[in-house]
Amino acid sequence: MVMLKELSKEELVLPGNASCAGCAASLALRLTLKVMGSRTIFVVPACCTSIIQGQFPATALNIPVLNIAFAATGAAASGVVAGLRVRGINDVTVIGWAGDGGTVDIGIQALSGAAERRTDFIYICYDNEAYGNTGMQRSGATPIGAWTTTTPTGKREFKKDMAFIMAAHRIPYIATATPSYPTDFIEKLEKAKKIKGTRYLHVLTPCPPGWRSDADLSIELGRLAVQTGMWVLFEIENGVFSISSPSRIALDKTKRKPVEEYLKLQGRFGHLTTNEVVQIQKAVDATLDYYIMLNGQRAYPLLID
Amino acid sequence: MLKTIVETGNRVAGLAALTARAQVVAAYPITPQTQIVEKIAELVDSGKMNAEYICVESEHSAMSACIGASTVGVRTFTATSAHGLAYMHEMLQWASAARLPIVMAVVNRAMGPPWNIWTDHGDSLPQRDTGWIQIYCASNQEIFDSIIQAYRVCEDQRVLMPAMICLEGFILSHTNMPIKIPDQKEIDDFLPRFKPGWILDVENPVSHGNIVTPEYYMELRYYMHDALQKAKQLIPEVAREYSEKLGLPDYGGLIDKYMCDDAEVILVSMGTMGSEAKLTVKKLRAGGYRVGSARIRVFRPFPRETVREMGTRAKALAIIDRDISFGMEGILFTEIRSALFDLPKKPLTKNFIAGLGGRDVTQIDIEKIAKKTYQILETGVGVEGIDWVNIRR
Numbered sequence: 001m002v003m004l005k006e007l008s009k010e011e012l013v014l015p016g017n018a019s020c021a022g023c024a025a026s027l028a029l030r031l032t033l034k035v036m037g038s039r040t041i042f043v044v045p046a047c048c049t050s051i052i053q054g055q056f057p058a059t060a061l062n063i064p065v066l067n068i069a070f071a072a073t074g075a076a077a078s079g080v081v082a083g084l085r086v087r088g089i090n091d092v093t094v095i096g097w098a099g100d101g102g103t104v105d106i107g108i109q110a111l112s113g114a115a116e117r118r119t120d121f122i123y124i125c126y127d128n129e130a131y132g133n134t135g136m137q138r139s140g141a142t143p144i145g146a147w148t149t150t151t152p153t154g155k156r157e158f159k160k161d162m163a164f165i166m167a168a169h170r171i172p173y174i175a176t177a178t179p180s181y182p183t184d185f186i187e188k189l190e191k192a193k194k195i196k197g198t199r200y201l202h203v204l205t206p207c208p209p210g211w212r213s214d215a216d217l218s219i220e221l222g223r224l225a226v227q228t229g230m231w232v233l234f235e236i237e238n239g240v241f242s243i244s245s246p247s248r249i250a251l252d253k254t255k256r257k258p259v260e261e262y263l264k265l266q267g268r269f270g271h272l273t274t275n276e277v278v279q280i281q282k283a284v285d286a287t288l289d290y291y292i293m294l295n296g297q298r299a300y301p302l303l304i305d
Numbered sequence: 306m307l308k309t310i311v312e313t314g315n316r317v318a319g320l321a322a323l324t325a326r327a328q329v330v331a332a333y334p335i336t337p338q339t340q341i342v343e344k345i346a347e348l349v350d351s352g353k354m355n356a357e358y359i360c361v362e363s364e365h366s367a368m369s370a371c372i373g374a375s376t377v378g379v380r381t382f383t384a385t386s387a388h389g390l391a392y393m394h395e396m397l398q399w400a401s402a403a404r405l406p407i408v409m410a411v412v413n414r415a416m417g418p419p420w421n422i423w424t425d426h427g428d429s430l431p432q433r434d435t436g437w438i439q440i441y442c443a444s445n446q447e448i449f450d451s452i453i454q455a456y457r458v459c460e461d462q463r464v465l466m467p468a469m470i471c472l473e474g475f476i477l478s479h480t481n482m483p484i485k486i487p488d489q490k491e492i493d494d495f496l497p498r499f500k501p502g503w504i505l506d507v508e509n510p511v512s513h514g515n516i517v518t519p520e521y522y523m524e525l526r527y528y529m530h531d532a533l534q535k536a537k538q539l540i541p542e543v544a545r546e547y548s549e550k551l552g553l554p555d556y557g558g559l560i561d562k563y564m565c566d567d568a569e570v571i572l573v574s575m576g577t578m579g580s581e582a583k584l585t586v587k588k589l590r591a592g593g594y595r596v597g598s599a600r601i602r603v604f605r606p607f608p609r610e611t612v613r614e615m616g617t618r619a620k621a622l623a624i625i626d627r628d629i630s631f632g633m634e635g636i637l638f639t640e641i642r643s644a645l646f647d648l649p650k651k652p653l654t655k656n657f658i659a660g661l662g663g664r665d666v667t668q669i670d671i672e673k674i675a676k677k678t679y680q681i682l683e684t685g686v687g688v689e690g691i692d693w694v695n696i697r698r
Binding site: 053072085086092116 | 360
């Protein structure tokens with residue numbers, strides 16, 4: 001178990017960054033860099049972190065950052081990894097750091113290619129469930145029912161299950177997380193850092209302006225997402241699926257909080273009818289039934305011993 | 306010591322990447338470029354080439370990966386054609402604006418639909434404004450020489466811009482020609498190790514490409530323009546040095562001119578049409594026509610000054626485009642006319658569109674173009690409008 005007080009005191013996200021009040025993504029960024037340390041290169045496509053970094057000639061990130069086009073993260077990171085290897089540099093961690101749109105939509109091809117090539121890097125998707133930087137348009141990661149500016153009466157489709165898309169690539173490490181459970185998140189980052197090959201973390205990061213929630217509720221919303229089962233924390237390590245301890249409460253139907261507790265704090269779900277909330281609850285219950293069945297099992301076959 | 310080998314244009318491009326000691330190659334196959342990626346894959350796999358070869362899943366990713374590798378300070382190479390180049394477009398701009406001296410072979414192929422795998426310049430010319438140096442070749446030897454020279458020019462600290470070396474699909478890409486290759490040592494002396502302009506380095510962290518306000522952006526674009534102007538000076542110098550040191554041909558720097566000094570009519574073209582034009586000139590000269598050929602080798606930076614010199618002396622320029630800017634005219638024609646615009650006495654300029662989608666442009670066609678231009682000069686009839694060579698209407 002990681003002790004928060006043992007975490008590095010070095011701040012690689014410098015004071016004065018341009019994130020919104022209550023931005024959980026910037027918290028995820030800070031924790032990530034505390035674990036990864038200064039020998040890290042970031043590859044960042046268009047996303048909120050393009051803004052959070054601040055404007056030239058300043059930057060809020062005290063590590064090398066390659067800002068790259070929206071669709072290009074996985075490929076540009078592959079180039080950085082190959083270039084470092086050619087130069088004999090083997091103690092630098094390369095991280096693709098992208099939002100949900102840049103991961104599950106426009107960047108999925110380059111990421112899939114990088115994972116299939118077993119590129120030695122970590123890819124972290126920080127997921128605020130819409131195109132936040134451009135003012136909250138729907139993405140493939142937007143949950144069903146959620147208002148966005150391009151789903152004015154609520155999204156009608158389910159959120160894309162990106163972690164399992166990555167599992168289909170049979171990469172050595174996949175995990176979901178949220179900075180609302182920092183020790184769980186940090187443990188996963190530390191584990192990812194030690195493994196070779198493509199590692200994928202998908203991190204739910206509440207977004208007050210986009211979710212139409214109070215800025216002081218971001219941590220609470222991450223917790224409720226887990227406690228209701230709207231967001232399940234798990235790992236797929238060498239193919240084996242296991243639910244992480246903060247999510248255990250949601251496995252027991254009697255202890256699982258009703259989704260309404262999570263939904264009602266967010267304006268983006270404010271238009272939902274009672275029946276729609278029931279439908280979402282059913283979908284969450286079905287997903288958890290599936291995860292419970294899978295817990296401890298293989299999410300993909302072991303091809304080579 | 307020069308060694309003569311017989312190879313296709315594609316394999317020659319691969320050999321040039323090997324000889325230039327490209328360290329990371331990221332490429333995606335597309336007809337007619339495929340032999341280049343196959344050649345490099347074979348060289349890397351057999352250990353003959355000390356490079357990382359990234360088999361990317363698209364051309365967009367090919368350029369992105371080259372960008373990533375170049376930002377950590379290694380020499381990179383890629384190759385593509387037509388739709389692949391179009392798919393790369395966004396990243397072409399990224400590479401040049403990030404000032405990364407990536408070198409790419411572009412095997413010219415017509416754009417679809419309909420599918421057409423044969424050559425024209427309608428793929429690379431629309432990339433005119435991306436900041437890439439563009440060099441068009443007329444022989445397999447020129448492909449090799451241009452790739453080596455491009456690294457010298459692009460990596461020069463005054464330039465730091467990428468370059469595409471264009472070779473026509475099948476006409477060069479799949480045609481065996483004898484070429485002379487210098488010793489590795491001689492190439493190494495000519496082309497020193499890559500010194501990047503900037504680098505992603507954990508010891509000295511920078512954020513590259515974060516938001517730049519209107520207060521700074523324009524200067525960055527000015528510097529890119531300035532870099533290409535400097536490349537215009539440097540390209541002929543590097544070509545001369547290469548030729549002198551290695552005993553290989555100098556193609557005249559920016560424009561390969563043939564019998565232009567006293568020419569009344571100059572045939573202006575690019576790529577292998579320039580080779581045909583030379584032969585046409587020889588033939589027509591024997592018949593008493595004072596014609597010359599100017600093959601534009603370097604399209605970006607554009608050799609404005611040399612074009613103006615030719616325009617001052619000649620009575621007419623027949624500009625043969627293997628491309629069309631729909632709703633306007635040939636792209637080369639626009640460039641030539643722009644360069645000539647403020648000359649006090651302008652030559653007649655006539656635009657011929659030829660060879661789209663790989664249609665053969667023969668010596669007979671070029672001879673007709675030359676004679677037609679003479680006719681327009683003499684009669685004043687037919688000055689206006691584009692002449693579509695051998696078009697069926």
